[in-house]
Amino acid sequence: MEVLYHQYKRRVFGMAHRIVGASDAEEVAQEVFVRVFRGLAAFRGDSALSTWIYRLTVNAALSHLARRGRRHEVGDDGLTELPAPPVTERDSALATRIETALAQLPAGYRAILVLHDVEGLSHEECAAILECRIGTCKSQLHKARTRMRALLGPDIAARVGHAP
């Protein structure tokens, strides 16, 4: 049991942290591991163990947000461009700004970005975890990245030193 915990603790906690925020991440991660350990005997192997654990994580995180009245979400009207740091700060500042922008996205967008872009899962895996079609998954990812670009402001590439 402990081996499984250590194998997945970073990913589960990281996903929960980025979807529900720092203050509630531990509570969500605890809930996920309790569900995993209590449900392990009934796990039928319909999907990979990792897919099942990530699905539990995403569901627990989204349910947690729903219970808390989606207080972290903002609608389109709430999208405000984050102030750009000086060009010299580059990469380190971008990571912070990306985390801040991520926290401002609607929960569904956060989930797909975390699964696909941060955790590096394939569209097939994301679709299995989010229980949606692959096409929906791709379209959600596109919309989520577009929102992120809007939040981060123009010329992200120049600030991270991407070649023109």
Next chain:
Amino acid sequence: MTTCQTIQRQLTAYLDGELADEHGSVVRGHLRECAGCRQVARDEAALRDGLRTLPPIDPPATLWAGVQAQLAAAEVADAHQPHWRRIWARWTPWTRWAPTLPQFVTGGVVAAAAIAMVTWRPHRSDESPASPAAVVVAPASVPATAPLHPQEPPQPVSGGTDDVTADLLAEPARTTARYDQVIEELMKLARSARTGWTDERKAAFDAKIAGLRDEVMRAGPGRLQQRAQRALIRALQGALVRDDIVLASGGMR
């Protein structure tokens, strides 16, 4: 002629290498000519790379202890569940995602009301042949054994559903009582465990438990009180797990 909007819709797939050759070629051709879309593509690539290189977030050291405490609390709660509930849960695993208790109670009340309404109407219409006129015009095909006087009004079905509703409404109180039992059991364990603690730890434990008990007392009956009770259970389990008392007794795993 491909528009910028069309190209920008395909950029995510293009940058992730998911576009087929001919579509990829169209996007590349457009990007060669359109500075605006080139900029968008660069930004999206930078964003994707930024997301991929975000540092992992380490969980706090307390996470494992918290998981163990919750597992222990869940097992203690399991032990206090009636046998039929455990059987029910085993055969209906989906009920783990079933509505919460208040939703269930509300649903039960609505369902009971609906059943009462459906079952009421036929009985009311049965009363009409009881009037003298109706008896006179009763068809000859009515069996001789058919009663000519109005039947005793049927026992209202709602009497039965009231029992179910009352049972459901009493569930929160039962849960609170069950939590109280768990708390008392854990307190007993904690009392025997604390003899081996330092004075400092005893003081910290007593203060924490007193605070949580106050919250339980302050919260009115209902979900808030149950939440406070759960917090108290978690705190007690946390203290016990640290001492490995529960682990040693084999109650954790």
